[in-house]
Amino acid sequence: MTDSTPPMTSHRPYLLRALYEWIADNGMTPHILVDARQPGVRVPAHAVKDGRIVLNVADRAVGRLEMDNESVRFSARFGGVSQSVLVPVGAVLAIYARETGQGMALPEEIVGSGEPRDEAEDSAPSLHAVDGDGNAEGPDDPPDGDTPPEPRRGHLRVVK
Numbered sequence: 001m002t003d004s005t006p007p008m009t010s011h012r013p014y015l016l017r018a019l020y021e022w023i024a025d026n027g028m029t030p031h032i033l034v035d036a037r038q039p040g041v042r043v044p045a046h047a048v049k050d051g052r053i054v055l056n057v058a059d060r061a062v063g064r065l066e067m068d069n070e071s072v073r074f075s076a077r078f079g080g081v082s083q084s085v086l087v088p089v090g091a092v093l094a095i096y097a098r099e100t101g102q103g104m105a106l107p108e109e110i111v112g113s114g115e116p117r118d119e120a121e122d123s124a125p126s127l128h129a130v131d132g133d134g135n136a137e138g139p140d141d142p143p144d145g146d147t148p149p150e151p152r153r154g155h156l157r158v159v160k
Contacts, residue, residue: 012106013069013089019104020057020067020095028097029058032072038091040071044078055085056098 016032023030032055034041036048043053055076057065062074062085072087096103 009069010089012092013067015104015106016072016089016092016095017067023095023097023103024059026097028099028102029056029061031056031096031098032087032092033094033096034087035091035093038088040086040088041091042084042086044083044085047078052093055087 020030034043034053034055035051036043036053037051043055047053056062057072057074059065062076063082065074066072069089071089072092073085075082075084077083092106094103094105
């Protein structure tokens with residue numbers, strides 16, 4: 001790369017959208033782990049635990065979902081009350097499928113890539129890559145309540 005090459009834009013929003021689509025295409029429920037202490041985050045305060053919140057961003061759970069290069073925006077019901085949610089892309093720590101835990105911690109920005117490195121991102125949990133068998137390991141030291149629950153078994157039965 002030469003000095004005349006302009007810096008590239010952030011890769012985080014592209015990874016976020018790609019992983020969201022991959023999870024949804026596989027019939028799973030995408031969840032995002034958000035650092036609620038980041039500037040510009042607008043989430044229900046009562047749902048924040050230890051400065052973080054896990055949000056279900058599946059189409060069936062939210063209204064008017066928009067993911068652009070700056071933020072994730074949608075409306076959702078919390079305790080029966082519809083609220084607008086705004087999460088800057090830099091505040092999204094990870095995206096994963098609720099049912100399997102497969103997903104990814106969004107990588108830190110590369111210095112000079114168009115978005116400055118933020119010290120708060122240094123405290124983001126590290127998820128391990130999915131292995132060849134499709135198994136994903138969770139965070140090294142997950143905060144309470146941030147690990148995905150065990151997959152639920154179907155309770156419906158076909159009656160002929």
